Amino acid sequence: DQQVKQNSPSLSVQEGRISILNCDYTNSMFDYFLWYKKYPAEGPTFLISISSIKDKNEDGRFTVFLNKSAKHLSLHIVPSQPGDSAVYFCAASGSSRGDYKLSFGAGTTVTVRA
Amino acid sequence: NAGVMQNPRHLVRRRGQEARLRCSPVKGHSHVYWYRQLPEEGLKFMVYLQKENIIDESGMPKERFSAEFPKEGPSILRIQQVVRGDSAAYFCASSRGLAGDNEQFFGPGTRLTVL
Numbered sequence: 001d002q003q004v005k006q007n008s009p010s011l012s013v014q015e016g017r018i019s020i021l022n023c024d025y026t027n028s029m030f031d032y033f034l035w036y037k038k039y040p041a042e043g044p045t046f047l048i049s050i051s052s053i054k055d056k057n058e059d060g061r062f063t064v065f066l067n068k069s070a071k072h073l074s075l076h077i078v079p080s081q082p083g084d085s086a087v088y089f090c091a092a093s094g095s096s097r098g099d100y101k102l103s104f105g106a107g108t109t110v111t112v113r114a
Numbered sequence: 115n116a117g118v119m120q121n122p123r124h125l126v127r128r129r130g131q132e133a134r135l136r137c138s139p140v141k142g143h144s145h146v147y148w149y150r151q152l153p154e155e156g157l158k159f160m161v162y163l164q165k166e167n168i169i170d171e172s173g174m175p176k177e178r179f180s181a182e183f184p185k186e187g188p189s190i191l192r193i194q195q196v197v198r199g200d201s202a203a204y205f206c207a208s209s210r211g212l213a214g215d216n217e218q219f220f221g222p223g224t225r226l227t228v229l
Contacts (some may be wrong), residue, residue, distance in 0.1 A: 006156075026186075034217065046156070046220075089156060094213075099170075100147070101162050101173070102157075104149075
């Protein structure tokens with residue numbers, strides 16, 4: 001049962017433009033959401049997170065938006081850089097209820113073209 | 115480097131052998147998680163441990179898999195009598211385990227190949 005879904009397996013964007021990655025979830029008990037970036041043969045690297053009490057969180061070039069009513073979140077990367085080419089995973093947990101395990105989406109492969 | 119350490123990075127086993135994967139969390143983190151990534155898939159939760167206790171093992175296969183996080187030393191994920199379907203990347207993560215702040219830091223993973 002896939003509780004976190006990333007419906008776009010890949011995204012190609014030109015350097016300097018905005019990358020928008022989308023994620024949907026089905027479990028209404030999720031209250032903490034994270035984005036990770038992963039290069040081949042490495043572990044996931046934390047990018048940014050958002051609690052369900054917020055609808056936006058920004059950190060440098062990365063902004064995460066949360067729409068609880070739609071059970072949808074998105075990650076915006078602007079401007080996109082060649083080093084951003086990687087697989088991006090959306091993850092969710094119900095940590096305020098003691099459920100700390102992360103449920104991951106299948107990932108979106110981002111390619112930034114020069 | 116004070117990050118999550120995993121060893122070995124690569125492990126090759128023949129069917130029926132045992133695999134032991136080790137994880138040392140970030141210093142000061144008392145919560146450890148194990149995830150598995152099969153080819154072309156996302157990460158799947160296996161088990162969540164605190165020192166000397168298994169908190170949630172709902173993602174762990176009932177047979178052949180076990181995990182521990184002793185008072186002293188690294189966390190160990192043990193797979194007995196490995197089969198080809200166990201071939202995957204196994205990632206360990208650690209966190210402080212605070213409500214509302216579940217940022218988990220991941221290690222580089224152990225890539226298990228079963229021949």
